[in-house]
Amino acid sequence: MPKHLISIHDFTCDDILKTLEMAKGFENNPYQPFLKGKIVASIFFEPSTRTRLSFETAANRLGARIIGFSDVDSTSISKGESLKDTIKMVSNYSDLIIMRHPLEGSARYASEVSSVPVINAGDGANQHPTQTLLDLYSILKTQGKLDGLRINMVGDLKYGRTVHSLMQAMSFFNPSFVFTSPEELKMPKEYKDYLIAKGIPFTETKNLNEGLNDADIIYMTRVQKERFTDPIEYERVKNIYSLNLSMISNCKPNMKILHPLPRINEISQDVDNSSHAYYFEQAENGVYTRMAIISKLLEIDNLTK
Amino acid sequence: MEKQLKVSAIKDGTVLDHIPSDQLFKVIDILGLQKSSNQITFGFNLDSKLLGKKAIIKIADTYFEADDINRIALIAPQTKINIIHDFEVVEKRVLSVPSTIKGIVKCMNPMCITNHQAVETLFSTILDSPDIKLHCHFCEKITDRDNLKIISNS
Ligand SMILES: [Zn+2]
Secondary structure (H helix, E strand, C coil): CCCCECCHHHCCHHHHHHHHHHHHHHHHCCCCCCCCCCEEEEEECCCCHHHHHHHHHHHHHCCCEEEEECCCCCCHHHHCCCHHHHHHHHHHHCCEEEEEECCECHHHHHHHHCCCCEEEEEECCCCCHHHHHHHHHHHHHHHCCCCCCEEEEECCCCCCHHHHHHHHHHHHHCCEEEEECCHHHCCCHHHHHHHHHHCCCEEEECCCCCCCCCCCEEEECCCCHHHCCCHHHHHHHHHHCCECHHHHCCCCCCCEEECCCCCCCCECHHHCCCCCECHHHHHHHHHHHHHHHHHHHCCCCCCCC | CCHHHHCCCCCCEEEEEEEEHHHHHHHHHHHCHHHCCCCEEEEEEEEECCCEEEEEEEEECCCCCHHHHHHHHHCCCCCEEEEEECCEEEEEEECCCCCEEECCEECCCCCEHHHCCCCCCEEEEEEECCEEEEEECCCCCEECHHHCEECCCC
16 A cells, blocks of 8 residues: 555555445444544645545544645735645644645645655646545445446546546456547547557447447546637537436446536436436545545554444 | 868867757757866757758766766757767767656646746656657656757756
């Protein structure tokens, strides 16, 4: 197990499986205050309420105390303090740091100046590894396995860091992929080359109706307006990549729909009550997964299963 | 023989030959030659069968560590290194691309931490022949040769 979790590449297949197993233990018994007397720093250099609440709930459930800030306006950072100085100070106060920062590579750098473990809660468009682990946990929980699944990734496959990380992490488990996206948001060549080199099959389509019936997982992502130079093109794409109940009437019974949230209109409200909708439970799984990640990095292993 | 005479010979030191002319100033920058107090002669836009136009640098009484000189492989990999003693070439060296590059090069990702705070850049080199690509240790993005910017050494 590495000391920090900065990028999903920091975890081996074995690290991933052990973390997911521990997350299951926490889901079965969420009140295991192994971190009583410990202090967890939650430092958010840009606001992300959803991620911060999930992490802080996880740390609280483990019995830790939390220090930190949720944006930089009221801190000395807005007066120009360097990241290095902030991390040096915070790592003297705490046993573990959870950090979100708008600059890419900031988390790697923080882990190199910190004396305590650092968890990357998002460094700009680069990495958000705890999201990937909670996605894997959700897949494992709903499918009963990770091996040999067919995964359809939909929406912004060009800039979406969550799909890139998930695709790479799933590559340990013999998947096959469908990539559904508009032309301007296709999966970048470097990631397709990665799959080809590993011998993992994938197909690409622009048609959302195509890859639904044989999928085990449909992973929806947000198509963001700021990715488009042409606003008319955005409006067109936004309406095409919207999943509704009638579209999934012939899908496999085990199929689950995931979405990192928040959604705009990629998934129509009429899907929410279907047995295939899993995005709200997925968010809840984030707490157990993050409890497991924090515990693993602090080398706590003797939990009640 | 005539070509040899265009740039005066040195007694002891290092000669860098077959530098592509358009890379000369970057090579000077990477090696920090503007800070040297030794005698240095440059030849620029010399005819070359291999390169069209080449440049040459002769640095008196200076020898480079392999790690230092190999950094120019990033921009001028075909450069030939000749070690001179008493007007004779006593050793010829070829460049090899180092596996990591610390400093020297700017990360091309504008959102990279190294472009905003006092963090020294660090890359691993990926040989994607004939090109060299740099993988940023921090932001994990690729800087390719077309976007390679040298952090000035002066
Ligand atoms: Zn970078």
